[in-house]
Amino acid sequence: MQVPGEDFTETFSSVAKFNTLQIFLTLAAFMDYEIYQVDVVAAYLRGNLDEEIYMRVPDGVEKLGSGRFWLLKKALYGLKQAERQWKKRLHEVLSKLGFIRAFANDCLYLKRENGKITLLVLVYVDDMAVAGPDGYWIISFKNALSKDFEITDLGELKFILGILVTCNRANRLIYLNQSAYIHQVLMCFDMQDTSPVATPLAVKHDLTLSNSSQTEAKKQTYRDYANGIHYLSLVRSLLYATQTRPDI
Numbered sequence: 001m002q003v004p005g006e007d008f009t010e011t012f013s014s015v016a017k018f019n020t021l022q023i024f025l026t027l028a029a030f031m032d033y034e035i036y037q038v039d040v041v042a043a044y045l046r047g048n049l050d051e052e053i054y055m056r057v058p059d060g061v062e063k064l065g066s067g068r069f070w071l072l073k074k075a076l077y078g079l080k081q082a083e084r085q086w087k088k089r090l091h092e093v094l095s096k097l098g099f100i101r102a103f104a105n106d107c108l109y110l111k112r113e114n115g116k117i118t119l120l121v122l123v124y125v126d127d128m129a130v131a132g133p134d135g136y137w138i139i140s141f142k143n144a145l146s147k148d149f150e151i152t153d154l155g156e157l158k159f160i161l162g163i164l165v166t167c168n169r170a171n172r173l174i175y176l177n178q179s180a181y182i183h184q185v186l187m188c189f190d191m192q193d194t195s196p197v198a199t200p201l202a203v204k205h206d207l208t209l210s211n212s213s214q215t216e217a218k219k220q221t222y223r224d225y226a227n228g229i230h231y232l233s234l235v236r237s238l239l240y241a242t243q244t245r246p247d248i
Helices: 018-030 082-096 135-145 179-188 216-226 231-241
Strands: 034-040 054-056 069-071 108-113 116-124 127-132 151-156 163-168 173-177
Touching (some): 018 116, 018 173, 034 135, 116 135, 127 135, 135 151, 179 231
Antiparallel strands (some): 034 127, 034 151, 163 173
């Protein structure tokens, strides 16, 4: 029921691009930094509101008389500006801790000491990957962040954006793997038992309509693909897999 211009204005909030993640990991590998992951609990409830917004008292909560409403002091899940207000609040806290935003992407934060980068923080909504030269800097960052937010320490970075991250610090290499995501896509489109082939179709092959008998379920699936119901979803899934497998 929010009214544009009254209950909210701007709603856009950027998220880290995949090439920014690649740069973040490349820098961490090149400088032989440790990489950890931190999650902020109930992040959307941390943002401050610029507008005056009221909400109905939820069912099951005792009302103090009829016609009562609540005036929100903080953002709430479901508000159109909730993600944007959280991003603004996080930026205020990171700036207070001495971080500056990267020029090319405002989801990458850097902290310098004596001209040297001591911490890198990549933000994806409420999920943060933190890279530093040793545990001291990373622990100091977690302690400082926990003074403003309730956080969950997820330990060393293993998964981010559905991508498996494997670090080889001895050779300063980081490997990215989307096999779990690809398996999930195959399950979603009922292709987990399909036999893989290098070239699924002959070049310049003439296509003809098959007259073979098919189950009604398969016929409906083909009709769905023909109508574009599943086709666009499949294309989007394949495009995301090209983050680590551009050869497809």
